[in-house]
Amino acid sequence: MQVKKGVVKVPLSVDERWDLIEKITKQTVEFGAYKHTLKDAIAELTVKPLTGIPVAIAVLYGFWSFFCDFAGTLFTDGFMVKIFDEHWLPWLQSVFPGGLGDPLYALMVDAGHLENGVLVPSDNCFEAFGVLTSGLFVPFGVVLWAVLAFYLVFAFLEDIGYLPRLAVLVDTVLHKIGLHGYAIVPTFLSLGCNVPGVMATRVLETRKQRFLMITLLGIFIPCGAQIGIMQDLVPELMGWIFLTLAIGYLGFGYILNKIVPGESPEIIMDVPPYRMPALRNIARKLWIRTSRFLLVAVPFVLLGCLIVGLMYLTGAMDWLASVLGPLLMVWFGVPKEAVAPLIAGFLRKDLAVGVLGGLMERGVMTHFQVFTSVVLLSIYFPCLATFALMLKEENWKEFLGSLASLVVVVFVYGGLIHLVGLMLGVA
Amino acid sequence: MGHPNVGKSVFFNRLTGAKVFESNYPGTTVDFMKGWMRLGGEDVELIDVPGTFSLEPKDKAEEVAVKMLTENKDSVVVCVLDASKVERGLYLALEIIERGYPVVVALNMWDVAEDKNIRIDVEKLERILGVPVVPTTAISGEGFKELVSKLKEARPAKIEEIIERAGAGKEGGGESAAVSG
Secondary structure, three states: OOOOOOOOOOOOOHHHHHHHHHHHHHHHEEEOOOOOOHHHHHHHHOOOHHHHHHHHHHHHHHHHHHHHHHHHHHHHHHHHHHHHHHHHHHHHHHHOOOOOOOHHHHHHOEOOEEEOOEEEOOOOHHHHEOOOOHHHHHHHHHHHHHHHHHHHHHHHHHHHOOHHHHHHHHHHHHHOOOOOHHHHHHHHHHHHOHHHHHHHHHHOOOHHHHHHHHHHHHHHOOOHHHHHHHHHHOHHHHHHHHHHHHHHHHHHHHHHHHHOOOOOOOOOOOOOOOOOOOHHHHHHHHHHHHHHHHHHHHHHHHHHHHHHHHHHHHOHHHHHHHHHHHHHHHHHOOOHHHHHHHHHOOOOHHHHHHHHHHHHHOOOOOHHHHHHHHHHHHHHOOOHHHHHHHHHHOOHHHHHHHHHHHHHHHHHHHHHHHHHHHHHOOO | OEOOOOOHHHHHHHHHOOOOOOOOOOOOOOOOEEEEEEEOOEEEEEEEOOOOOOOOOOOHHHHHHHHHHHHOOOOOEEEEEEHHHHHHHHHHHHHHHHOOOOEEEEEEOHHHHHHOOEEEOHHHHHHHHOOOEEEOEOOOOEOHHHHHHHHHHOEOOOHHHHHHHHHHOOOHHHHHHHHHO
16 A cells, blocks of 8 residues: 555545554564364354254253243242242232122232132132232242243353354244344343343344344244243143244244345354353343343233223123124134233233133133133234334334234234144144 | 444443443444443543444444444544454444544453464554553453543544554564655
8 A cells, every 4th residue: 555645535445444454453463373272162062053053952941941940840839829829818818808799809809700600719819810919929929030030041141152153053044034143132032021122133234134023023922021921820831832933933934024125134243252151240130130120010010900900890801802702712712701811911921821820720711722822912912011112113114014914923823723723623 | 332242331331330231242232321430530421332343334233333423523432342353343443533533442352362362562553543552351350440541541543644653663664764755
């Protein structure tokens, strides 16, 4: 490069800048012999498909086992269910004024349910559905532990640097649906909470990629709170539920990619070196995320409990059930009572699954209907917080597109699940 | 400012005591965050921005970063570089210098660079760039005291002079005479 004083044009061209950088680094940076370390060897093993896929399966399986054992078995079943069902609920039932049949008692403690025409009290906190019973049991008895367990493991994966490696591994598959391997990051974040998941789509390059990703996240990815309570309610169905959602995610992603105009360019992604996670950082993230959950989710769950309770009390729920009943029964194969969890789902998905749990405990639904309802709950409408964020992050056209995709997916996929159930003779 | 995953958020948290998420993957930060730090007896506002490869944004997170830079015309820019990938980081740093911002360069992940046997002549780099250059390891906090003290020395640099100095030191006196002539 010929440099003459006074003829330098600012800004430099890309090439000029690189020339200059080369000159600078030639004089200042010295690359010594590089030793291949154990860390590099591990890093390679986790990225190459032959070894990387088994490692990924092991990591995810470990994640899941920890999630179930720590949150489900240890805390929820081991302590919380006992505390809530054996002490808290009976105690409230004995001291709260009014008693069974009283409206305030029904809203706050236990609505009870009809058995052979007689109103009987509930014996667990899923059924009772009062603000002080289910309203507290759902967030503190179940979801809090799920959120804690999820974010504890997730923070480790984040800080070690495993996520970008997982991204490299799934790159080929995700390309088929117009996304890049990096999409695994928003997807994984969404498994904790859809809100940061949608935020994270900002690193995707084109509007098309962002639209696809936000839509798929909003529809198919259940959040940690929801997964936690599903796992507590129907652990035996979790495999099928995840499989159904994954097929939907990939299948509808493939179709959306074909019909949405725009480009899905390559993104060149950096895979950072593995690092030792700092405990301080993990603790801090765990604290922020958990307290955020408590601050945002608990009021919504309590409010949702109140709204659902009021709708039952005023007869609004029965009216909605009779109006929407035929559609639910004929198209999706679920009983008209399923309308209650679907209403609750507008506010919080974990609450919705809680409502469903109450119905299940009372034996209103068959196993397959519970399965269908849980899947429908996941896909039919993102929770209010996610919905609001989608409005902010997408433009109007994209937002309406997401909504339209959602409606189509719910009807097509929901109907399809019913159809498969009918053909297999389980519906 | 700096590339994704060079540790900007770690800097921000250390300097302001704020609680921005830090992770080991590119794209942890997708929005800006403001915080305050004490500097020589006065409160100074510090902004954490998403990582960007250049000042021509390629995605929404990078747009946020570039927007914050252009909106804060009279701010001092801490350019955070990955010391094991200096070339790439310098590209962004030069772009920012060209726009006339006073800059301090932090060569972060100094420990990684050492592990990789990469040696950087900090003094010479400082002399060529004409702005303070500080090696740091943000995670453990090494180099932070120096970085904070150098914030006051941040100054704009003329790209013409950088080119000249880069050329001058290249291969002894003969060459430099030819260049300046």
